[in-house]
Amino acid sequence: MTAMDTKTLAGEIKAIANTEDNRRTRLINVVRKVQLSYGHVSQEMVGMIAEALGIERVEVEGVVSFYHFLSGKPVGRFPVYLNTSAVSEMMGMSEVADAFEKAAGIRFGETSGDGLFSLQYTSCIGMNDQEPAALVGGVPFTSLTAERATEIITALKSGNTPAELVEKYGYGDGNNANELVRSMVNNNLRKRGDILFGERENGAAIRKAVAMTPDEVITEVKTSKLRGRGGAGFPTGMKWDFCRRAESEKHFVFCNADEGEPGTFTNRVMLTEIPDLVFEGMTVAGYAIGSHKGILYLREEYIYLLEYLEDVLEKRRQAGLLGKAVAGRKGFDFDIRIQPGAGAYICGEESALINSSEGKRGEPRDRPPFPVVSGYMGHPTLVNNVETLAAAARVIEQGGEWFASYGSGESSGTKLLSISGDCQKPGVYELPMGMTVRVALQVVGAQDAAAVQVGGPSGTFIGEEHFDRKICYDDLGTGGAMMVFGPRRDILETVLNFARFFEDESCGWCVPCRVGTGLMHAKIKKIMAGNGTRTDLEEMESWGRSIAAASRCGLGQSAANPELTTLANFRKVYEERIKEDEYLTGFDLERAVEDACEATGRTAIHE
Amino acid sequence: MMTSEKITFYIDEIECTATQGQSILEAADENGVYIPRLCHQPDLLPGGSCRVCTVSANGRNQAACTTPVANDMIIENGSEEILDLRRAVIEMLFIEGNHYCPMCERSGNCELQAIAYRLKILAPRFPFMFPSRKLDATHPGIFIDGNRCIQCGRCVRAAQQIDKKPILGFIGRGGAVRIKASSTEGLKGVDISPDDACVKACPVGAIIVKDTAYRKPIGERMFDKQPIGSEIEARRTS
Numbered sequence A: 001m002t003a004m005d006t007k008t009l010a011g012e013i014k015a016i017a018n019t020e021d022n023r024r025t026r027l028i029n030v031v032r033k034v035q036l037s038y039g040h041v042s043q044e045m046v047g048m049i050a051e052a053l054g055i056e057r058v059e060v061e062g063v064v065s066f067y068h069f070l071s072g073k074p075v076g077r078f079p080v081y082l083n084t085s086a087v088s089e090m091m092g093m094s095e096v097a098d099a100f101e102k103a104a105g106i107r108f109g110e111t112s113g114d115g116l117f118s119l120q121y122t123s124c125i126g127m128n129d130q131e132p133a134a135l136v137g138g139v140p141f142t143s144l145t146a147e148r149a150t151e152i153i154t155a156l157k158s159g160n161t162p163a164e165l166v167e168k169y170g171y172g173d174g175n176n177a178n179e180l181v182r183s184m185v186n187n188n189l190r191k192r193g194d195i196l197f198g199e200r201e202n203g204a205a206i207r208k209a210v211a212m213t214p215d216e217v218i219t220e221v222k223t224s225k226l227r228g229r230g231g232a233g234f235p236t237g238m239k240w241d242f243c244r245r246a247e248s249e250k251h252f253v254f255c256n257a258d259e260g261e262p263g264t265f266t267n268r269v270m271l272t273e274i275p276d277l278v279f280e281g282m283t284v285a286g287y288a289i290g291s292h293k294g295i296l297y298l299r300e301e302y303i304y305l306l307e308y309l310e311d312v313l314e315k316r317r318q319a320g321l322l323g324k325a326v327a328g329r330k331g332f333d334f335d336i337r338i339q340p341g342a343g344a345y346i347c348g349e350e351s352a353l354i355n356s357s358e359g360k361r362g363e364p365r366d367r368p369p370f371p372v373v374s375g376y377m378g379h380p381t382l383v384n385n386v387e388t389l390a391a392a393a394r395v396i397e398q399g400g401e402w403f404a405s406y407g408s409g410e411s412s413g414t415k416l417l418s419i420s421g422d423c424q425k426p427g428v429y430e431l432p433m434g435m436t437v438r439v440a441l442q443v444v445g446a447q448d449a450a451a452v453q454v455g456g457p458s459g460t461f462i463g464e465e466h467f468d469r470k471i472c473y474d475d476l477g478t479g480g481a482m483m484v485f486g487p488r489r490d491i492l493e494t495v496l497n498f499a500r501f502f503e504d505e506s507c508g509w510c511v512p513c514r515v516g517t518g519l520m521h522a523k524i525k526k527i528m529a530g531n532g533t534r535t536d537l538e539e540m541e542s543w544g545r546s547i548a549a550a551s552r553c554g555l556g557q558s559a560a561n562p563e564l565t566t567l568a569n570f571r572k573v574y575e576e577r578i579k580e581d582e583y584l585t586g587f588d589l590e591r592a593v594e595d596a597c598e599a600t601g602r603t604a605i606h607e
Numbered sequence B: 001m002m003t004s005e006k007i008t009f010y011i012d013e014i015e016c017t018a019t020q021g022q023s024i025l026e027a028a029d030e031n032g033v034y035i036p037r038l039c040h041q042p043d044l045l046p047g048g049s050c051r052v053c054t055v056s057a058n059g060r061n062q063a064a065c066t067t068p069v070a071n072d073m074i075i076e077n078g079s080e081e082i083l084d085l086r087r088a089v090i091e092m093l094f095i096e097g098n099h100y101c102p103m104c105e106r107s108g109n110c111e112l113q114a115i116a117y118r119l120k121i122l123a124p125r126f127p128f129m130f131p132s133r134k135l136d137a138t139h140p141g142i143f144i145d146g147n148r149c150i151q152c153g154r155c156v157r158a159a160q161q162i163d164k165k166p167i168l169g170f171i172g173r174g175g176a177v178r179i180k181a182s183s184t185e186g187l188k189g190v191d192i193s194p195d196d197a198c199v200k201a202c203p204v205g206a207i208i209v210k211d212t213a214y215r216k217p218i219g220e221r222m223f224d225k226q227p228i229g230s231e232i233e234a235r236r237t238s
Helices: A003-019 A024-038 A043-053 A057-064 A086-090 A093-104 A146-157 A162-169 A204-210 A214-224 A236-245 A266-273 A275-289 A300-318 A350-357 A386-398 A400-404 A437-444 A491-505 A511-528 A534-550 A554-558 A561-569 A571-575 A594-600 B024-030 B080-096 B111-118 B154-161
Strands: A078-083 A117-122 A134-136 A139-141 A189-191 A252-257 A293-298 A335-340 A381-385 A414-421 A427-432 A451-454 A460-463 A481-485 B006-011 B014-019 B054-057 B060-063 B074-076 B142-145 B168-171 B178-181 B207-209
Touching (some): A003 A024, A003 A043, A024 A057, A024 A335, A057 B168, A057 B178, A078 A093, A086 A093, A086 A481, A086 A491, A134 A146, A139 A162, A139 A300, A204 A275, A214 A236, A214 A275, A214 A386, A214 A400, A236 A381, A266 A275, A266 A300, A266 A414, A275 A300, A275 A335, A275 A381, A275 A386, A293 A300, A293 A350, A300 A335, A414 A437, A427 A437, A437 A481, A460 A491, A460 A561, A481 A491, A491 A511, A491 A561, A511 A534, A511 A561, A511 B080, A534 A561, A561 A571, B006 B024, B054 B080, B080 B111, B154 B168
Parallel strands (some): A078 A117, A189 A427, A252 A293, A293 A335
Antiparallel strands (some): A134 A139, A414 A427, A451 A460, B054 B060, B142 B207, B168 B178
């Protein structure tokens, strides 16, 4: 670059930093904007951003190199991020990938010479009900075929925009057709329950809340027995209570919309169809814990909803449901901002999400202190899942007893399930807590299911003998994901997919997860290559248990679940793949010299 | 004030006392009980990254460096299960990097090596990864060898917390996490000197001061005569 160019660029970067008030805590926002404007964040830009924000360049580089959608090297004008989730693979991802490569004339991992395209794989983008799916230029394209992939590349080459293509293919149902969304994504909302999708009036929950004391609101949530919908199931009322009681001049409410668990897409549908209810829940929570500021952490994969969500917020401000004296209640000022993510599964972990929102690498924090005591900027912070907050709003609107009358036992209310894979009607279902897997399978049209994965890669893999188990906190917990596998699927392909996922998504902070996820991935590859032995199975179990026992956060603690739950429930599948020897070399000489043999026209000599 | 309140807890059935608010590791140190650790350094905030100090506290596995001690807490530090977990973590560090102990300048003074000896590790159970790692030898007096770095972050925290200049940081994610100097020119481009706490913080042979290697003969190095942790155990009077 010439001196003049550098000067211009520095000015532009400075202006971008300015739009975020040059705040260090908005580093993610700044680098995202730079990425979008220039297609990458070069070493030169890293320095300029560091200067503008008054921080060390390694802090900027640390962030850029942490998130999937930020890049030090130029991506194309239309970056293609193809979803590698297990269901995407099942639905024909590799043919689509081949078509993209052929049409764009590059391989995955490369950027085309004309700077138009780059091809990359990415972890689940929340479209498992319409796979294979990809983000092209930030726009989701769903139900891809090889022909469609070729067509997209060809059309973009000839000057079309992704938006024009989406318009041609037709918008999805419901608010996907809203002028601020204009997306081809389909909701596939197949069962509306009474709680989340029941009849309601905007502001009703807030008006009811502000007529109560914050303590009364919390008591009502406790009465409902509502528990965290992200999967961990912590009692929501108790969490609100802890946060309220933590003394500080400020409190924060976070809505965790970073559903990165492959196979989960309930947040997507809720944010598309009932964002008001989600914001209502955040506002009620804000009132209950004494907060004035809510932050919705929106995963980069759902950024196509940003403009629409901002508009919903603006309308709520106009209706007096956000801003000064919310719902006429003097002293209760509350507003919400949206914090975009930049692509990292780990940011669904609440303390990692807070770090990310402070403009840092999305590494989890040590606990204690818990976020409810010391979270965002060191203040007490309530982090709740999208579904939890929406449910909480309904609890206040209709009463805790009403809510608790749904579900079973310690798992009250309904649960949104995002069901995908080998079933006739993949999509989102609001079903009562405590229903059996078998019932869920009937509802989605998957009577011939051979295996079901509940809770995503970090969850449990079960076979037919477990289909009468219940989906609830006391049995099979899930943040929403349920993947169905038909009788002809190879379970190990999915285990391999999950193992790669965890290796890709480990933040790298703690040793057992950083190293262990790679070791488990290598083991499953070894077994699938036909080089596995009984010793490998034993080692996988023992190593998996060590990784779970020593890792710092939930990611590492559950990273070996794909192997451990399949070794427990589908042992036969492994036994069929291994050799009976105790040890076996992982190196196959014949295969290693295969290419050389072919090139020279000779054959390897066998003994 | 509640902060100076004395509490009682137990490590492997040894009765110990602690002050409210201390971590398990700090309290154990004071009571002369050694819990192996790598990423912890007393004058730095705990990092909780190496997990070597994992203990079972009231039946749950916790990192001793980041978990506050509690009254009547029952801690397992020397059970075969905990020891095996620690060995696994140490072995992971050995196979993740390229640790050539026989010719390493830090041999005998290396905490990773010393803990491996103390835990009686003979060979790692995991296959070696033989990664390709970078060497930053741009600085006239100091170099960083990525081969031997265990990503414990002691240097990063020492630079921030003691030297008050965040010249080192983490880049990358997952298995690609690395320590990096905050300059396009590498270490040469940052304000760092051999006396800085961030240089001295390295427990392994990753940050080395040039022209200082092999000064002490075998037999006189830090861990030649007594295993690591002996100085802590010497505090136990009874």
